[in-house]
Amino acid sequence: MGGITPDPAPVLGLLNAFRSSQALFAAVDLAIFEILKTSNSPLSLQLICEGVACRRGQRVSEDGLDRLCRTCVALGLLETPSPGLYSLTPLAENYLVTSSSTSLVGYCTHSARVVWPLFGGLSSAVASGSQVWQQIFGQPGSDVFARIYSTPADVLRFLSGMHSFATLSAPSVVTAFDLSFATSLVDLGGATGAIARSACESYPGLHSAVVVDLPHVVADARANFAPPPGGPCDGRLSWLAADFFTEQDNQVDVVVLSRILHDWDLPRCQQLLALSHRLLRPGGALLVAEMLLESDRMGPLPVLLQDLNMLCQTHGRERSAAEYEELLGAAGFVDVKARKTGSYLDAVLARKP
Numbered sequence: 001m002g003g004i005t006p007d008p009a010p011v012l013g014l015l016n017a018f019r020s021s022q023a024l025f026a027a028v029d030l031a032i033f034e035i036l037k038t039s040n041s042p043l044s045l046q047l048i049c050e051g052v053a054c055r056r057g058q059r060v061s062e063d064g065l066d067r068l069c070r071t072c073v074a075l076g077l078l079e080t081p082s083p084g085l086y087s088l089t090p091l092a093e094n095y096l097v098t099s100s101s102t103s104l105v106g107y108c109t110h111s112a113r114v115v116w117p118l119f120g121g122l123s124s125a126v127a128s129g130s131q132v133w134q135q136i137f138g139q140p141g142s143d144v145f146a147r148i149y150s151t152p153a154d155v156l157r158f159l160s161g162m163h164s165f166a167t168l169s170a171p172s173v174v175t176a177f178d179l180s181f182a183t184s185l186v187d188l189g190g191a192t193g194a195i196a197r198s199a200c201e202s203y204p205g206l207h208s209a210v211v212v213d214l215p216h217v218v219a220d221a222r223a224n225f226a227p228p229p230g231g232p233c234d235g236r237l238s239w240l241a242a243d244f245f246t247e248q249d250n251q252v253d254v255v256v257l258s259r260i261l262h263d264w265d266l267p268r269c270q271q272l273l274a275l276s277h278r279l280l281r282p283g284g285a286l287l288v289a290e291m292l293l294e295s296d297r298m299g300p301l302p303v304l305l306q307d308l309n310m311l312c313q314t315h316g317r318e319r320s321a322a323e324y325e326e327l328l329g330a331a332g333f334v335d336v337k338a339r340k341t342g343s344y345l346d347a348v349l350a351r352k353p
């Protein structure tokens with residue numbers, strides 16, 4: 001632009017990128033998308049304003065909402081079917097309302113309340129090589145999940161976030177490799193059961209898929225995320241409240257670790273892999289679902305950004321296929337294969353000899 005070389009646009013774009021995220025978070029927080037969804041027809045600014053005021057129990061500025069709604073149009077989240085009226089774009093209809101099966105509202109809310117503040121401490125996290133919960137939220141302690149699950153509302157918000165993201169990737173993850181040999185599966189730290197559910201839907205021969213998670217998570221998952229009765233998962237999908245760092249008794253064909261290894265430091269990962277190995281019958285398989293770094297670890301950008309997210313929040317990290325191969329090989333697994341799924345989570349499969 002203006003003959004300046006190199007063009008500063010990429011730097012200015014990066015500098016402003018957070019403004020777009022915050023516009024999205026504010027529109028979700030003010031329930032603008034929910035209000036338009038409920039009305040089922042385009043609404044004037046004044047009616048949106050009344051809807052927001054009603055939900056918040058206090059007046060809101062029409063000028064402020066006008067600015068935000070016009071910005072949402074420019075971001076492709078709202079459209080104006082006729083002058084002065086707003087409606088949802090297909091993007092918002094699919095991903096930004098809670099009633100959609102592919103809703104990302106929980107992930108938006110978790111990002112706004114937790115990830116965004118933690119990223120504010122990124123330079124400290126980089127300098128210390130460690131998470132910044134205490135610095136940002138004043139929460140001491142070493143277990144990331146004790147911090148994430150501070151209140152019942154926090155549990156539900158985090159689970160909604162995990163569920164929306166896992167649901168988008170689950171069909172690609174469970175079909176990245178042929179698991180039709182399996183009749184039993186355990187998903188360690190499986191939260192809402194998105195992956196286990198997808199496995200039941202993809203493999204009719206899978207008789208039992210057990211989701212292991214912390215007691216309060218299991219209670220919430222059963223209450224809010226269990227598939228409706230009468231569906232293909234009926235009698236096959238269940239939850240077990242347990243600490244996944246303790247020994248599980250029975251032997252299964254497949255153990256799933258989806259977005260678990262990236263949360264923990266190396267000794268904890270080794271412990272989880274040893275437990276998974278013992279949980280598998282000989283010939284069984286471990287399915288790891290994570291974002292994979294390229295072999296030179298220079299990309300892709302979303303995985304590098306997720307790695308920084310792990311740095312700010314956890315004691316874990318993102319890895320390349322070769323790094324998983326080494327980690328799983330050291331835990332006694334063989335035939336380690338990694339697949340880019342083209343979705344938001346990739347898959348690594350390894351066999352217990």
Ligand SMILES: C[S@@+](CC[C@H](N)C(=O)[O-])C[C@H]1O[C@@H](n2cnc3c(N)ncnc32)[C@H](O)[C@@H]1O
Nearest residue numbers: 145162166189190191213214217243244258259
């Ligand atoms: C990043 S989430 C991943 C959830 C799910 N696997 C997915 O991919 O959507 C990590 C999960 O590990 C669970 N978790 C953490 N510590 C645990 C423990 N000690 N025992 C069992 N589950 C645990 C959390 O409650 C959470 O559901």
